[in-house]
Amino acid sequence: xxxxxxxxxxxxxxxxxxxxxxxxxxxxxxxxxxxxxxxxxxxxxxxxxxxxxxxxxxxxxxxxxxxxxxxxxxxxxxxxxxxxxxxxxxxxxxxxxxxxxxxxxxxxxxxxxxxxxxxxxxxxxxxxxxxxxxxxxxxxxxxxxxxxxxxxxxxxxxxxxxxxxxxxxxxxxxxxxxxxxxxxxxxxxxxxxxxxxxxxxxxxxxxxxxxxxxxxxxxxxxxxxxxxxxxxxxxxxxxxxxxxxxxxxxxxxxxxxxxxxxxxxxxxxxxxxxxxxxxxxxxxxxxxxxxxxxxxxxxxxxxxxxxxxxxxxxxxxxxxxxxxxxx
Numbered sequence: 001x002x003x004x005x006x007x008x009x010x011x012x013x014x015x016x017x018x019x020x021x022x023x024x025x026x027x028x029x030x031x032x033x034x035x036x037x038x039x040x041x042x043x044x045x046x047x048x049x050x051x052x053x054x055x056x057x058x059x060x061x062x063x064x065x066x067x068x069x070x071x072x073x074x075x076x077x078x079x080x081x082x083x084x085x086x087x088x089x090x091x092x093x094x095x096x097x098x099x100x101x102x103x104x105x106x107x108x109x110x111x112x113x114x115x116x117x118x119x120x121x122x123x124x125x126x127x128x129x130x131x132x133x134x135x136x137x138x139x140x141x142x143x144x145x146x147x148x149x150x151x152x153x154x155x156x157x158x159x160x161x162x163x164x165x166x167x168x169x170x171x172x173x174x175x176x177x178x179x180x181x182x183x184x185x186x187x188x189x190x191x192x193x194x195x196x197x198x199x200x201x202x203x204x205x206x207x208x209x210x211x212x213x214x215x216x217x218x219x220x221x222x223x224x225x226x227x228x229x230x231x232x233x234x235x236x237x238x239x240x241x242x243x244x245x246x247x248x249x250x251x252x253x254x255x256x257x258x259x260x261x262x263x264x265x266x267x268x269x270x271x272x273x274x275x276x277x278x279x280x281x282x283x284x285x286x287x288x289x290x291x292x293x294x295x296x297x298x299x300x301x302x303x304x305x306x307x308x309x310x311x312x313x314x315x316x317x318x319x320x321x322x323x324x325x326x327x
């Protein structure tokens with residue numbers, strides 16, 4: 001059954017609208033038949049075909065949050081950009097809602113590349129992607145698969161397979177912990193099937209957040225529940241379905257990252273709880289690789305995880321622009 005789109009026509013982003021670019025909504029399909037909705041940002045006064053950039057993430061966010069901020073900022077620098085809602089989330093289709101899939105989400109990024117590759121304003125030989133947070137890991141997975149991509153940027157990256165399988169900081173990296181986690185998730189599947197409804201896991205903690213929780217938990221809430229709250233954002237509201245991300249546990253997404261031939265720039269904050277994801281992914285990407293010369297890891301002093309979501313004094317847009325200009 002075909003799902004109807006209900007697209008919002010007003011500007012409902014969590015950042016100010018730029019007067020330097022034109023904005024519109026676009027739609028495209030992935031190979032599984034889901035319709036993805038994206039915000040497209042095009043510089044005013046175009047001359048010739050433009051490099052095209054697709055932006056995704058963070059995991060559980062919507063395009064009205066920081067992926068749109070990145071897309072608009074880069075359009076101001078001369079790129080045609082799209083920020084898209086992944087399948088099952090935001091304005092994009094996919095039922096049941098609030099599910100994630102390493103396969104389908106990889107395909108979502110490739111579908112965005114399909115759209116850019118065939119857009120009359122875009123030079124198909126100059127296409128890049130940017131993945132933020134959990135979509136940083138997805139971006140590396142796509143870069144290892146899609147040869148049309150000439151450059152990839154990850155920002156404050158998560159490896160969603162690793163964190164689902166091992167927990168934060170790999171504290172659950174043993175067979176017994178994984179077994180108990182899988183047992184609980186599969187019990188939840190039975191409950192959901194019986195009830196004909198998927199229970200939600202809960203989004204970020206409501207504000208104000210107690211000082212006795214880890215800093216990064218409070219950091220997330222201040223972004224998603226505070227300054228960048230959005231009514232369609234999972235993280236701002238009730239979160240993913242409890243079983244929504246379980247397939248990541250045994251489906252590693254970065255297996256062939258050391259075979260990525262195109263350029264990669266990985267950016268992370270020094271003080272981010274998640275910095276180990278980028279450091280380890282970068283090390284694995286260049287290990288025994290013939291293509292390490294065009295790979296770079298940039299660690300930003302004193303920056304925390306969400307600084308790279310929306311802190312314009314921290315996000316290195318000039319560096320990203322310089323990197324993307326090489327494609």
